[in-house]
Amino acid sequence: MKIQIDEAGLRLRPLYGIGNVEPGDDLSKIIAGAAKQSGVELRDGVLVVCQKIISKADGRLVDLSTIEPSEEAIRIAGEDDKDPRHVEVVLRETRKIVRRGHGVMICETHHGYICANAGVDLSNAPGEQFAVLLPIDCDVSARALKSDLEHRGAENIAVVVTDTFGRPWREGLVDMSVGSAGIEPISDHRGEVDLAGRELQVTATATVDQLAAGAGILMVKDSGIPAVFVEGLAPGGDGATGDMLRDPAEDLFR
Amino acid sequence: MKIQIDEAGLRLRPLYGIGNVEPGDDLSKIIAGAAKQSGVELRDGVLVVCQKIISKADGRLVDLSTIEPSEEAIRIAGEDDKDPRHVEVVLRETRKIVRRGHGVMICETHHGYICANAGVDLSNAPGEQFAVLLPIDCDVSARALKSDLEHRGAENIAVVVTDTFGRPWREGLVDMSVGSAGIEPISDHRGEVDLAGRELQVTATATVDQLAAGAGILMVKDSGIPAVFVEGLAPGGDGATGDMLRDPAEDLFR
Numbered sequence: 001m002k003i004q005i006d007e008a009g010l011r012l013r014p015l016y017g018i019g020n021v022e023p024g025d026d027l028s029k030i031i032a033g034a035a036k037q038s039g040v041e042l043r044d045g046v047l048v049v050c051q052k053i054i055s056k057a058d059g060r061l062v063d064l065s066t067i068e069p070s071e072e073a074i075r076i077a078g079e080d081d082k083d084p085r086h087v088e089v090v091l092r093e094t095r096k097i098v099r100r101g102h103g104v105m106i107c108e109t110h111h112g113y114i115c116a117n118a119g120v121d122l123s124n125a126p127g128e129q130f131a132v133l134l135p136i137d138c139d140v141s142a143r144a145l146k147s148d149l150e151h152r153g154a155e156n157i158a159v160v161v162t163d164t165f166g167r168p169w170r171e172g173l174v175d176m177s178v179g180s181a182g183i184e185p186i187s188d189h190r191g192e193v194d195l196a197g198r199e200l201q202v203t204a205t206a207t208v209d210q211l212a213a214g215a216g217i218l219m220v221k222d223s224g225i226p227a228v229f230v231e232g233l234a235p236g237g238d239g240a241t242g243d244m245l246r247d248p249a250e251d252l253f254r
Numbered sequence: 255m256k257i258q259i260d261e262a263g264l265r266l267r268p269l270y271g272i273g274n275v276e277p278g279d280d281l282s283k284i285i286a287g288a289a290k291q292s293g294v295e296l297r298d299g300v301l302v303v304c305q306k307i308i309s310k311a312d313g314r315l316v317d318l319s320t321i322e323p324s325e326e327a328i329r330i331a332g333e334d335d336k337d338p339r340h341v342e343v344v345l346r347e348t349r350k351i352v353r354r355g356h357g358v359m360i361c362e363t364h365h366g367y368i369c370a371n372a373g374v375d376l377s378n379a380p381g382e383q384f385a386v387l388l389p390i391d392c393d394v395s396a397r398a399l400k401s402d403l404e405h406r407g408a409e410n411i412a413v414v415v416t417d418t419f420g421r422p423w424r425e426g427l428v429d430m431s432v433g434s435a436g437i438e439p440i441s442d443h444r445g446e447v448d449l450a451g452r453e454l455q456v457t458a459t460a461t462v463d464q465l466a467a468g469a470g471i472l473m474v475k476d477s478g479i480p481a482v483f484v485e486g487l488a489p490g491g492d493g494a495t496g497d498m499l500r501d502p503a504e505d506l507f508r
Contacts, residue, residue, distance in 0.1 A: 005472060009472060010468075011263060012468070013262070013263040106506060113423075168506070168507035169505060169507065171499070172459060172498055174459075174460050174464055174467065175464065204427065205470070206424065207471065209428050210428055210429065210468060213428065214467055214471065217461065217464045217468065233471065244426055250356050252354075252356070254423075
């Protein structure tokens with residue numbers, strides 16, 4: 001399915017005023033309020049949201065003082081100079097350790113995402129000892145947020161939930177989608193023709209990851225902008241980001 | 255160095271009217287004309303350009319009818335059901351084959367980029383038998399284009415040259431930077447504090463790749479939009495995209 005893009009291009013608008021999100025908070029209320037305060041109408045576009053505020057609203061926080069690290073966690077933490085309780089939480093979120101080295105753990109999460117530390121961040125609030133986990137199912141979280149916002153008046157929107165990932169071969173982090181709703185994660189242009197009537201050869205574009213990365217420019221982690229509304233791109237179709245995961249049997253890098 | 259972002263966010267503006275680029279064309283003249291036609295002022299922002307038009311202007315085209323494939327190219331082409339002349343061109347652009355399988359060659363180019371087919375595309379024009387190679391040095395191409403555009407009146411711009419890459423573990427392609435000028439490829443926010451006074455824990459953000467991916471939403475290959483101007487982000491600093499490549503000794507996926 002082809003995405004419809006406005007001739008004038010895209011606008012990426014930061015949503016101000018979201019502040020700290022606490023377990024049990026109604027995220028749709030907070031985001032609708034932030035959009036209003038920022039002069040943004042949640043209509044005909046894509047809301048890009050950092051996973052961290054969804055995780056916090058969902059209570060996906062672990063108090064490290066309650067964690068009893070396993071022998072494996074203690075061993076890895078010793079080798080990598082980490083907090084064994086953090087490593088223990090990472091191991092609990094991990095289906096398989098894909099690589100370890102240079103103090104880095106690249107893990108496959110129970111969702112199937114492959115990322116450092118299974119997506120488990122440590123809270124940076126002073127005096128706090130919390131680990132923030134990825135949502136249990138980020139596609140379900142995206143669908144729920146889209147539905148809740150529509151009940152608050154949003155119209156024809158998609159939702160993309162993002163996290164910040166490292167990549168093989170390149171330094172620096174990029175934002176990628178970990179969950180989506182109301183948009184095809186991949187736009188397949190094969191078989192279409194260009195302006196000159198030639199058949200497009202491009203294979204499938206990872207639209208939700210392109211959106212995540214573009215919005216990520218405005219959402220530098222912990223900077224106070226955990227959500228961006230992308231105008232100029234009419235969403236359509238549906239499909240889970242989880243469905244973008246490559247079949248391990250066809251993956252050359254496992 | 256921190257990038258300066260406009261409070262209102264970013265605008266990603268497609269440049270219309272670039273059309274077919276031929277070897278020897280003055281790309282700065284074409285892009286300046288397209289910007290004018292599209293009502294875009296090339297000022298205080300980042301020009302994102304698909305590598306293909308730079309390669310074409312630079313004459314980085316190979317007529318496949320002139321190519322004598324090596325035994326290795328013939329063997330690989332036979333195994334993968336490809337044109338042996340295309341494989342030969344790919345091998346010539348390759349420093350090292352990183353992986354082969356499922357009909358895909360993941361190559362390290364002489365620049366050090368790791369991508370399918372060493373970035374060599376086949377032209378899709380009917381009756382043509384050309385391969386399009388990556389520019390010889392995309393950072394040099396970016397600097398030259400920035401300088402040429404400044405001579406034509408552009409002010410305070412950065413240039414990011416992009417190509418479309420697959421990724422391990424996920425289906426779908428994203429645009430990534432292969433060359434840049436006038437912008438720090440990586441924005442390092444470590445040590446800064448957020449609005450609440452807490453230290454940012456994020457490591458370095460790959461700004462040029464986030465820009466490439468965001469602009470890539472508008473630049474679907476061969477769709478007639480090979481350049482996008484990003485407004486709302488004042489460029490600054492400098493540094494080559496080539497410097498983002500991870501030291502192979504620290505890479506867990508070679």
